[in-house]
Amino acid sequence: MSLYLLALLAAAVSGVPGLFLRRRGGEVAAGLLGLAALLGLTAALRVLAGGAGGTLLLRTAALGAPGLLVLDPLAAFFSIPVLLLSFCGGLYGVGYWEGHRGHTPILCLVFGLLTASLLMLVMASHALTFLLAWEGMAIAAFLLVMAEDREAETRRAGWIYLAATHTGTLFLFAAFALLAKVQGHWGFGALPAGLAATPGGTALFALFLLGFGFKAGVLPLHFWLPPAHAAAPSHVSALMSGVMLKMGILGIVRFLSWVPDPPSWWGGTLVALGALSGILGVAFALGQHDLKRLLAYHSIENIGIILLGLGLGTLGKATGHPVMQVLGFAGALLHVVNHSLFKGLLFLSAGSVLHATGTRDLERLGGLGRTMPWTSGAFLAGSWAICGLPPLNGFVSEWLIYLGAFRGLGLELGLGRQAWPLVILVSLALIGALALACFAKAFGAAFLGLPRTQAAEQAPESPRTMLLPMGLLALACLAIGVVPALFAPALERVVGVLSGGALGGGTLAGGETLMALAPLRMLTWAAVILALLALLLGRWLRLVPQGRDLPTWDCGYAAADARMQYTASSFADGLVRGLRWALRPVAHLPRVAGWFPHPARYESHVPDPALDRAASPALQLAVRGAGLLRVAQGGALPVYLLYVLLTLLALLVWMVA
């Protein structure tokens, strides 16, 4: 515990020296974040290995809670991606912000504060600490999104994000107030059995789902996410997408761990939301040609996959089937870590592209594989993992959820619930296939083929400080993918906490361990054989002489150039057209008239309907409504003092009466 608190402190002050140092502030911050990662990971791994955690108590009776900060397996588990990604982000920031004018030291400081709030948030076990850390995280992230506030697009993204996150917080305030009313104190802990079935339990579930759903980016509450992730500096996007969204999941997971007897419709709701977010998330991603927006929509998709797992686990808990419970929760939790690893990796490599070429537009990139081989390899590794392809980590977590759903098919779940496992299976299959198409498009358009602009042709490879974090994350993806069995005991312990009651204490019901349910070792063998075969075949290819320096065969035409290349938009066109009922793509067709038409442009994009058609009008309505209240705000100090006096008087009268 003390190690962990030291880590928190190191992260919080990581940006302070940079304020006073003339130079090398970024390096010092990265070093401190590295120290924090070392200390924190030691503490977290010790807890996950079965060691005792710790509790920070504040001796005030008024708070009336068991503890303010608790380092339990769940907290330890969620802190791993926080620590890893903040270190990688800090190191990456050194190179990324080099030559960036303005307020770099402040941004470094805020980055450290964001990390510290995240570390505090995972441990929070009291409404007060939780909301404090939550707000700290929200505001720090807002400041970081606004890093390039000279651009109107960034400012808009920042304000939308701030509005969305505070709307979510509002729901959380209501939820925690209700929780305190139900259990009589503001601490976190198991709720009484039977509560979940009451209207109060339903209200709690709805409020927490709304509040945390905003943060996690569950469809249709995701509208703030794509613009904010696109506008933020890339390592901040990595931290936001990889870790901050997961805090919404952490909230849902914490809540589920308190409820001993969730009704099965909670599981159904989670599955339905997961399927919606997953399928539409990847569908919208297909329509994007801004690399970072595309990645942001994929975060929504992956949150969907996590919710599918959580829903499956909850269904299992509700219907008394530990097999579904264990596999669903294990898959969801592992996907939390996996997604932060590969999405962090993808955002960092996308940032590397942006850094080198100055654009995020896929249609202006191409051929980067030759000038930026390391970045290209990193992006390929990330794409490989996010598509859930073996033998990288994305496959392992999706495999666990698949296994749980397949097992669920054969179990007796009761009328009306039998369909949920099938929904999970088919959604996962569809998401997998669409994600594959989307990342083939993204990687192909940016890194393969011919460079479409001069900037892409002359893009330099990024400095080592940016490549190193990417390599680290790629290695982590590979490790979890190839030897998942190594991580199973820790996962089992966390699933034990989440499952509560029947499965508490790390041992699972009926002696069915995760390893027995899911033969993870076989994946290692598959990976090894696959690698050996690939090596062998690659060797065989190189044994004959090769001819080079010839043009691509373009059906007899020898002067094919980059303008004839298939674009990212064309690649996705078939699927976007097929999904146009949901995506509503907008195309600006060129007007071609007369015998000698002028040069024309064709443009198409997929706007976000949740933002343009729902959130923006709702916000405008709210602003107009707030205008009515402006009558009360004269701006004169005496009037406000009068309000205070009147309120106090009213309270006094109420108290006496």
Next chain:
Amino acid sequence: MLPAMLQFLLHGLTVLLLPPLLPGLIAKTKALMAGRKGPPVLQLYYDLAKLARKRAVFSRTTTWVFLAGPVGGVAAVLVASCLVPFGHTPAPVSFQGDVILFAYLFGLARFLTILSALDTGSSFEGMGAAREATFSALAEPALFLGFAALAKANASLSLGTMLAFPGSLTARFTGPLILILAGWVIVYLVENSRIPVDDPNTHLELTMIHEVMVLDHSGRPFALVLYGASLKLLVLGALILTPALPRAPQAWQNWLAFYAALAGLAVGVGLVESSMARFRMTKVPQFLVAGVLATAFAFLLMLV
């Protein structure tokens, strides 16, 4: 019963040596149907031997990703071939959940093939890659719905038991099984780029899917591409043949039945190709949705 070692050996030899025969059988069937003599059945073996000795030519646009397609495509399908039983003979490797690994290994092969096509920078290959990605996105649900229906019926997550169990068929499962197989035959035609989805013999690059993705491959990489395609015919063929085959008491009978069924499948594909034309590209998704619906109905029937 044959000893396990011998079974594995037979499985491995089948995977390595048999595949190039299948395209030969298909081509021969088509030729005979059209009243031609046609190339010899072993033509693909000759082609592979020739390509293996030839120099490979690479476009100056390509990178190492260009080779990852053929290499990864064959390697992934070879690993997948260890998981599938050939008729009522045991699969060499079998574990709970191998069915998902099987499906995703094919995903891996497809991903690398698409990337390898995009690496050339050719607009034609980009077009083929886009079609491959689009159509397979619709084939995936059909495949998984079929797996779900089979898993529902016999509560196993392993291809070995899942596919083999209808061999001891009861009347109750006949209807759903026919629907599953109907859906999977569509998946088979899509994944192997056969008529009516794609025409492997067409000479118009604009209308092709799989062939256009490998326009730039030559020499040994192209040999791998051709071998990989025939391997897919075999491995996915085993997927749709195994549930349809009756179980025989002797192992050698099971092997014989599998080889006979495989030859029958190749002839069947040849007959389909001889009797109909390729669909217009816009009709292909409808064809695929038919496959999804067939397997979905199969699952519904399993529920009752």
